[in-house]
Structures are given as C-alpha cells and as structure tokens.
Amino acid sequence: MNELTEFEKQVLVMVRKIPSGRVSTYAEIAKAISRPGAVRAVGNALNKNPDAPIVPCHRVVKSNGEIGGYARGIEKKIKLLNKEGVAINNNQVIDFSDIIFKFKR
DNA sequence: AGTAAGGCGGGCA
DNA sequence: GTGCCCGCCTTAC
Numbered sequence: 686m687n688e689l690t691e692f693e694k695q696v697l698v699m700v701r702k703i704p705s706g707r708v709s710t711y712a713e714i715a716k717a718i719s720r721p722g723a724v725r726a727v728g729n730a731l732n733k734n735p736d737a738p739i740v741p742c743h744r745v746v747k748s749n750g751e752i753g754g755y756a757r758g759i760e761k762k763i764k765l766l767n768k769e770g771v772a773i774n775n776n777q778v779i780d781f782s783d784i785i786f787k788f789k790r
Numbered sequence: 791a792g793t794a795a796g797g798c799g800g801g802c803a
Numbered sequence: 804g805t806g807c808c809c810g811c812c813t814t815a816c
Binding site: 710728729731747754 | 799800
C-alpha cells in the first residue's frame with residue numbers, strides 16, 4: 686500500500702536533492718522529471734506523500750516566490766525554512782531568486 | 791471497470 | 804495585482 690508511482694518517486698527523489706537553506710519550485714521539479722506540464726501533479730505528489738523525514742517538501746515553493754501551501758500547515762513550513770536560514774515575509778520568500786535551487790540549468 | 795472531481799501551481803489576459 | 808483557464812496525476816464513487 687506504500688507503492689509509489691514512478692511519477693511520485695521521481696518527484697520525491699528530486700525534492701530530496703534540495704540542500705538545506707535553499708528552496709526549489711514545483712515548476713523546476715516538474716521540468717526536472719520531464720513533465721513541465723505536470724507542475725500541479727508534483728504538488729499533488731508531495732501533498733499525499735510521506736513528506737516526513739524522507740522528503741523536505743517545505744523547501745519547495747511556488748515559482749513566483751510564494752511559499753505555496755503545506756498539508757501540515759503553512760506556518761510550519763515557514764518555521765522550518767526560517768530555521769534553515771530562509772527568511773520569509775508575508776508568505777513570500779525573501780531573496781527568493783538568490784536561494785532558489787535548480788536541478789538542471 | 792469507467793467516470794468524475796480534486797489539488798501545495800503556472801501562465802496568460 | 805487580480806482573475807481565468809489549462810494540463811497533469813491521484814483518489815473516490
């Protein structure tokens with residue numbers, strides 16, 4: 686029952702590659718897995734996935750700098766990012782373009 | 791088994 | 804800055 690789909694697996698692997706103190710975007714992940722149009726599906730995957738200690742979904746934000754959502758509570762996400770050194774203001778990542786992490790380029 | 795709706799976004803008007 | 808539509812995956816009925 687814990688069988689994850691290939692899509693989910695790829696998303697989890699990508700998100701897991703995000704280093705601490707840095708963030709990535711759903712669009713980047715979607716592109717990284719060759720599914721540029723499945724940006725929403727990526728969010729879905731993280732939403733229902735075992736985000737716990739395996740995948741730091743809190744390091745994934747929107748492409749416009751917003752932190753996006755979080756199944757466990759958006760505040761929790763902010764707190765986690767803040768602890769990692771990522772400053773957030775009004776649901777928006779500060780220096781977003783500066784700490785954004787890209788898989789490919 | 792098939793169909794329908796939802797969801798942590800993105801892009802465009 | 805806001806609103807709308809799109810496209811993609813998963814889950815539920």
